[in-house]
Amino acid sequence: MVRMGNKSLITRDVGFISCEMGCFFRYFLQLVEKVCGGADLKKHRTGDLKFIQQLNESVVLEVIREKGPISRSKIAKVLEVSPTTVTSAVNLLMAKELVVEDGIGISSGGRKPVLLRFNPTAHSIIGVSVTNTKITIAVLDLHGNIRKREVHPTNYAKGKVMVELLVTKVSQFVQLYEDLPHCQGISVVLPGIIDAQHGTVSYNSKLDLFDVPLAKIIEEQIHLPVFIDNDANALVLSEYYFGSFTHYKNLIYITIDEGIGSGIMINGQIFRGSNGSSGEIGHTSVVPDGMKCECGSRGCLENYVSWPVIYAKIVAAMMANAIQSTMYTMIGGDIRKLTPEVFLKALQEEDPLALRIMQEMVRYLSIALKNYIHLFDPEAIILSGSVVQGNQLLVEQLQQAVKKKVIPNLRSKINIQLTPLGSENRMVGAAAVLFNNKFRFTFAASD
Numbered sequence: 001m002v003r004m005g006n007k008s009l010i011t012r013d014v015g016f017i018s019c020e021m022g023c024f025f026r027y028f029l030q031l032v033e034k035v036c037g038g039a040d041l042k043k044h045r046t047g048d049l050k051f052i053q054q055l056n057e058s059v060v061l062e063v064i065r066e067k068g069p070i071s072r073s074k075i076a077k078v079l080e081v082s083p084t085t086v087t088s089a090v091n092l093l094m095a096k097e098l099v100v101e102d103g104i105g106i107s108s109g110g111r112k113p114v115l116l117r118f119n120p121t122a123h124s125i126i127g128v129s130v131t132n133t134k135i136t137i138a139v140l141d142l143h144g145n146i147r148k149r150e151v152h153p154t155n156y157a158k159g160k161v162m163v164e165l166l167v168t169k170v171s172q173f174v175q176l177y178e179d180l181p182h183c184q185g186i187s188v189v190l191p192g193i194i195d196a197q198h199g200t201v202s203y204n205s206k207l208d209l210f211d212v213p214l215a216k217i218i219e220e221q222i223h224l225p226v227f228i229d230n231d232a233n234a235l236v237l238s239e240y241y242f243g244s245f246t247h248y249k250n251l252i253y254i255t256i257d258e259g260i261g262s263g264i265m266i267n268g269q270i271f272r273g274s275n276g277s278s279g280e281i282g283h284t285s286v287v288p289d290g291m292k293c294e295c296g297s298r299g300c301l302e303n304y305v306s307w308p309v310i311y312a313k314i315v316a317a318m319m320a321n322a323i324q325s326t327m328y329t330m331i332g333g334d335i336r337k338l339t340p341e342v343f344l345k346a347l348q349e350e351d352p353l354a355l356r357i358m359q360e361m362v363r364y365l366s367i368a369l370k371n372y373i374h375l376f377d378p379e380a381i382i383l384s385g386s387v388v389q390g391n392q393l394l395v396e397q398l399q400q401a402v403k404k405k406v407i408p409n410l411r412s413k414i415n416i417q418l419t420p421l422g423s424e425n426r427m428v429g430a431a432a433v434l435f436n437n438k439f440r441f442t443f444a445a446s447d
């Protein structure tokens with residue numbers, strides 16, 4: 001069947017589509033025009049017409065978003081469909097305020113054409129990011145720009161308490177939100193295994209959430225459509241829609257904080273696997289029979305690369321007093337003040353302990369990235385998280401280490417980069433999840 005994101009097509013609005021899907025839909029539109037003819041579409045069932053109408057809007061909106069300001073006739077040429085089809089779709093998009101007229105173009109002989117552009121500010125999204133320590137809630141426009149933002153500490157709440165706290169904070173935020181009619185919905189991103197289709201947190205051991213129907217719980221309280229997704233999936237979508245990787249279709253996104261997670265994009269679509277647990281890079285093995293992991297296995301990457309591991313290594317070295325470190329001076333000997341920012345600053349100052357720990361990170365991460373590259377052949381691997389934010393030295397060393405490990409024909413194509421979206425990338429990720437669900441067609445194999 002055809003879906004809009006994770007929900008049924010018929011309940012959803014117009015859609016954006018990837019290049020491959022765009023080619024397919026363009027072909028489909030041309031076929032519809034040939035078989036039915038514009039006016040004869042009225043003979044078809046209401047459901048079919050609605051589907052075709054949404055398809056038209058989706059494809060036309062995609063072209064306007066990518067190529068605008070653009071005239072109606074140019075859109076028809078790009079899509080190789082009739083001007084009537086384009087005009088009809090544009091009228092609907094303008095009625096929804098998703099598209100506006102913006103200036104006059106150059107004439108190629110006749111009357112000067114009116115140009116159209118995407119209008120991202122007419123609608124809003126409420127984005128919510130949940131971590132072990134804080135809940136961040138923000139209003140964003142359809143370009144992922146933040147208009148208003150709040151942060152609430154969780155005091156390490158878990159399980160039912162955590163869910164109640166989340167619902168309370170989001171409810172309070174929505175009650176004070178003055179432009180609800182233009183809000184497209186709420187998007188929640190958090191770590192762990194997420195069943196995005198059913199809006200369920202399947203597994204998050206750190207927050208003690210197992211098979212929690214989070215989207216349904218929030219929807220019952222707030223009466224807005226709610227979407228949830230894994231944070232790494234959200235982050236890879238944010239790069240695809242709003243970051244510097246909009247022209248890439250095959251991406252791996254790795255985030256390193258309290259744990260390590262990843263999102264996989266294949267041909268412009270999130271690859272979720274059969275249980276929604278794809279991309280669990282933190283539990284891939286990098287050391288045979290290595291350290292015991294909370295998942296029950298041994299030698300998982302998370303036990304060698306995440307912030308708690310780095311923290312423990314720094315503290316152990318300080319306690320043993322084996323290495324003099326600038327970090328000890330920076331925190332005044334108080335290990336409670338030891339943060340990822342201190343570690344990153346020490347790296348900039350070429351602190352020997354910080355450099356040694358980073359080299360160990362590179363050693364283990366490069367094994368995981370080598371495996372990723374050989375399995376998925378991505379166009380780019382994007383890194384983010386408090387441990388790597390702004391850490392260009394790590395990227396350079398990782399690039400070199402991975403180059404030495406991959407097969408020869410891939411060595412010149414290794415492309416590892418830091419996220420360009422900065423510290424608010426989780427909020428932009430939340431916006432991207434809703435954007436992907438409400439404004440994009442996808443095909444599912446079965447219902």
Ligand SMILES: [Zn+2]
Pocket residue numbers: 282283284293294295296297298300302
């Ligand atoms: Zn594990």
